[in-house]
Amino acid sequence: MLAWLESQGHWGFIHVSLAITLILVVADLLPPWLQQRKLKNELRARARREQHRTN
Amino acid sequence: MNPVWRWFHQLGSPPYFYRFATRWMPWFGLSALVLSVIGLYLGMAKAPADYLQGDSFRIIYIHVPAAWMSMFIYVAMAVNGAIALIWRIKLSELLFLACAPIGAMFTAVTLITGMLWGKPTWGAYWVWDARLTSELVLLFLYFGVIGLASAYDDVRQGARAAAVLGLVGVVNVPIIHFSVKWWNTLHQGETIRIMGKSSIDSSMLWPLLIMALATKLYFVFALLLRARGMLLEQERNKQWVREVLSPPQIAGGRS
Amino acid sequence: MSALRPYHALLARDLRLAFRRRADLLLPLGFAVLVVLLFGIALGGTPERLAPVSAPVIWVTVLLAGFLSLDGLFRPDVDDGTLDQWLAGPTSIVGLMYAKALAHWLLYGVGLTLSTPLLAMLLNLPAELLPVMLIALGIGTLGATQIGIVAAALTARLRRSGILLALIVMPLYLPLLIFGSGAVDAVRLGESPKAALLLLAAQTVLLLTLAPPAAAAALRIGSDNPP
Numbered sequence: 147m148l149a150w151l152e153s154q155g156h157w158g159f160i161h162v163s164l165a166i167t168l169i170l171v172v173a174d175l176l177p178p179w180l181q182q183r184k185l186k187n188e189l190r191a192r193a194r195r196e197q198h199r200t201n
Numbered sequence: 202m203n204p205v206w207r208w209f210h211q212l213g214s215p216p217y218f219y220r221f222a223t224r225w226m227p228w229f230g231l232s233a234l235v236l237s238v239i240g241l242y243l244g245m246a247k248a249p250a251d252y253l254q255g256d257s258f259r260i261i262y263i264h265v266p267a268a269w270m271s272m273f274i275y276v277a278m279a280v281n282g283a284i285a286l287i288w289r290i291k292l293s294e295l296l297f298l299a300c301a302p303i304g305a306m307f308t309a310v311t312l313i314t315g316m317l318w319g320k321p322t323w324g325a326y327w328v329w330d331a332r333l334t335s336e337l338v339l340l341f342l343y344f345g346v347i348g349l350a351s352a353y354d355d356v357r358q359g360a361r362a363a364a365v366l367g368l369v370g371v372v373n374v375p376i377i378h379f380s381v382k383w384w385n386t387l388h389q390g391e392t393i394r395i396m397g398k399s400s401i402d403s404s405m406l407w408p409l410l411i412m413a414l415a416t417k418l419y420f421v422f423a424l425l426l427r428a429r430g431m432l433l434e435q436e437r438n439k440q441w442v443r444e445v446l447s448p449p450q451i452a453g454g455r456s
Numbered sequence: 457m458s459a460l461r462p463y464h465a466l467l468a469r470d471l472r473l474a475f476r477r478r479a480d481l482l483l484p485l486g487f488a489v490l491v492v493l494l495f496g497i498a499l500g501g502t503p504e505r506l507a508p509v510s511a512p513v514i515w516v517t518v519l520l521a522g523f524l525s526l527d528g529l530f531r532p533d534v535d536d537g538t539l540d541q542w543l544a545g546p547t548s549i550v551g552l553m554y555a556k557a558l559a560h561w562l563l564y565g566v567g568l569t570l571s572t573p574l575l576a577m578l579l580n581l582p583a584e585l586l587p588v589m590l591i592a593l594g595i596g597t598l599g600a601t602q603i604g605i606v607a608a609a610l611t612a613r614l615r616r617s618g619i620l621l622a623l624i625v626m627p628l629y630l631p632l633l634i635f636g637s638g639a640v641d642a643v644r645l646g647e648s649p650k651a652a653l654l655l656l657a658a659q660t661v662l663l664l665t666l667a668p669p670a671a672a673a674a675l676r677i678g679s680d681n682p683p
Contacts, residue, residue: 159260160259185430185434349611352611362678372666377631380630
């Protein structure tokens with residue numbers, strides 16, 4: 147795999163750099179974002195349930 | 202009271218911070234995205250190839266801003282850790298915890314792009330040069346903070362213990378950097394001096410500065426995102442969370 | 457003199473406890489000899505290959521062996537409630553940390569430094585390097601102990617800390633290792649080791665001033681009595 151990368155010349159290294167950076171950024175943002183969405187939905191559902199009960 | 206101080210005090214209150222983060226996050230995220238697209242376009246397509254290194258030098262448009270951020274975030278993290286330890290502000294603990302993974306991400310980007318740049322430039326993926334080695338140590342300092350914080354069952358205790366480690370680390374980072382430099386200097390001289398005589402052409406410098414700004418904005422975005430999530434988790438049973446989330450037709454819309 | 461009594465008592469207690477379990481005291485040395493044995497085997501055992509790497513191998517071995525003793529540094533005090541008593545009592549925790557660090561250094565730092573000639577023999581360390589090696593290790597282990605007590609204090613209340621402790625301690629050991637083995641390298645190259653030794657000493661002094669207070673702050677974190 148490394149041999150393939152090295153045969154691509156300079157732009158190969160640049161593209162791999164960009165791709166890995168993009169993957170790491172997504173890996174940095176996605177888990178907290180998904181977790182938060184889940185938590186918010188959960189809390190909203192709970193609030194709705196409580197509202198029903200009081201009504 | 203001084204309005205700036207009052208703003209800081211307000212920011213320390215969870216509901217205020219939540220609303221602040223929710224309101225401003227998209228702007229930080231969007232501007233970071235737009236600026237990095239512009240910066241990368243200018244860097245990759247417009248800037249001329251370096252006469253010594255050829256096209257491979259373009260990796261610095263990722264590598265160098267990431268390296269700046271890796272150190273900047275460590276300091277920002279330590280400052281939040283100090284505030285958390287001294288004034289016991291809950292929000293500072295969360296911001297401290299939120300800094301660590303983002304900083305580790307930037308450090309990893311720095312290392313990987315540095316290695317990919319090293320192959321065409323030095324002929325090897327890894328050379329034991331002072332700056333790369335310091336970055337590797339920095340990555341482990343981040344891992345130590347993350348590991349220690351997550352080892353505690355109680356989030357707040359973990360945050361404070363990790364904050365002590367962060368402060369120990371921030372004292373040590375210059376020492377580590379100096380010692381590694383003393384140990385070996387193989388790297389090319391520092392090419393980036395914003396002030397004074399710069400050895401790099403302005404068409405090459407502009408994209409770099411744009412990228413530096415973009416990474417800063419990204420950091421704020423990611424920080425607000427993570428801190429907001431942790432705040433919600435920690436305060437899930439508080440009244441203000443109900444108020445912020447409950448009439449869904451007003452607070453919702455975007456989740 | 458009486459003001460120093462609690463610290464003196466802690467120092468004496470730690471030393472007495474250690475000497476009561478002499479086998480435990482010899483474990484780090486045994487570990488060091490084992491690591492050296494592994495290196496010797498892996499390097500083929502020929503003096504030509506051993507001698508050039510002997511100094512760095514000894515440094516790494518000593519740091520690792522000293523590191524192994526950190527896990528148990530505060531654990532007994534946490535388990536039997538001594539720690540909570542300290543925190544509730546009037547004695548300065550920082551002072552107690554100095555006593556604790558001194559005891560640890562006397563037991564492991566000095567112990568391992570004094571056993572270096574044995575490791576040096578096994579690894580064919582050139583004889584002219586031994587004196588500077590001993591000086592550098594003596595200073596370096598004092599600094600390593602300071603880093604160690606902070607890390608041990610941070611993980612004192614955790615059930616398991618092995619790898620985490622390594623993750624915390626190893627990166628911070630790096631400057632000590634650089635200057636310590638740098639001093640030995642200087643002598644090997646026929647230069648004066650003074651600069652490296654002074655830098656090593658400066659770092660140790662800095663650690664001596666900063667680490668015990670940091671360790672004291674770390675111990676307070678998990679306690680019921682906030683500062």
